[in-house]
Amino acid sequence: MEAFLALEDGVWFKGVSFTGPGRAGGEVIFNTGMTGYQEVLTDPSYTGQMVCMTYPHIGNYGVNLDDVESSRVRVEAFIVKECCKTPSNWHSRKSLPDYLTDHGVMGIEGIDTRALTRHLRMHGAKRGIIAAGATGKDPRELVREACELPPMEGLDLASLATPKEPYIWDGKAPRTVTLNPDGSYVWPGTGPRVVAFDCGIKWSILRQMAAVGLDILVVPAFFTAERVKKLNPESIFLSSGPGDPAALPDLVQTAATLLDHYPTAGICLGHQILGLALGGKTYKLAFGHHGLNHPVKELSTGHIEISSQNHGFCVDIRSLSDVTLTHINLNDNTLEGFAHTKKPLIAIQYHPEAGPGPHDSRSFFTRYRAMLRKELGH
Secondary structure (H helix, E strand, C coil): EEEEEECCCEEEEEEEECCCCEEEEEEEEEEEHHHCCHHHHHHHHHHEEEEEECCECCCCCCCCCCCCCCCCCCCCCCEHHHCCCCCCCCCCEEEEHHHHCCCCCCCCCCCHHHHHHHHHHCCCEEEEEEEEEECCCCCHHHHHHHHHCCCCCCCCHHHHEEEEEEEEECCCCEEEEECCCCCCCCCCCCCEEEEEEEEECCCHHHHHHHEEEEEEEEEEEECHHHHHCCCCCEEEEEEECCHHHHCCCCHHHHHHHHHCCCCEEEEEHHHHHHHHHCCCCCCEEEEEEEEEEEEEEEEECCCCCEEEEEEEEEEEECCCCHHHHHHEEECCEEEEEECCCCCCCEEECCCCCCCCCCCCCCCHHHHHHHHHHHHHCC
């Protein structure tokens, strides 16, 4: 079925829908991963975005029940050069077209993804509309619709990705818990008690935190500092997630309050929130960092990690004080990690859980655990 992708700047592409008729809108970005499309599809950080994969052949190993990063598909639409309809892998349980169709998410193929990626690389991420079927015949009208979409700057998308209630990770999936009437919580484990703010957390993050022995209670992003204190945690963690961190002033204020009382860590959006909580500033990258092959340098050792990344905003290095820069991106020298000079706080911009991606950066979780062992004595 004929489909069109129209961008806000008037550029449009003609392709084919492999999920039937429909419409979708969002910010169009590109991901440079050669694999890991199922993790990309289910990563809550892609809320509000339509993802173009730069690798040309997507779907060849199908979809399984294990490699998901949340309970559903999160991208607004999926753009590929060629979609494999008949996967060949022992682990596959469903084809990519069937998976997207079941979740009501559009997928299109047959467009020149190299040209689209080059355009976004040169001119920045763009708002776009995808349409297939009777409502998608006029690309010029779709361009006008794309211009009417809200820009990513100032957009709170974490509220769409965060859960409504606290939960724990049972080893396979989230399980909702009920707090005591006074707002307290009986911690079931013996490891350091960590309250994790879910701004759009990936399940791989929870797996890695559990693997280093942390006792985790996950709370919605709108939890206040007063409610968190009633839980009697020993540490605070701020997760990855979508949207503009500057659009979350309440969470920034909550983080600023809590980091004065608890050892704190953050990943991706959580890294940005902590940067703002310390008085720094954030800005939007032209086309973001989305992929599995971003080189990050640890400044204290000179060690290079090939990292998995997914973010469109960044903390301004020049706006921070009382911090030690720990990591930079070797592609563009943007900030990838910092620690505080006086407070027990570490934060990184990239994704150490590597779901998908290389495992170079999983030492973050052992460093976090070591910080808690030093601060808490267990």
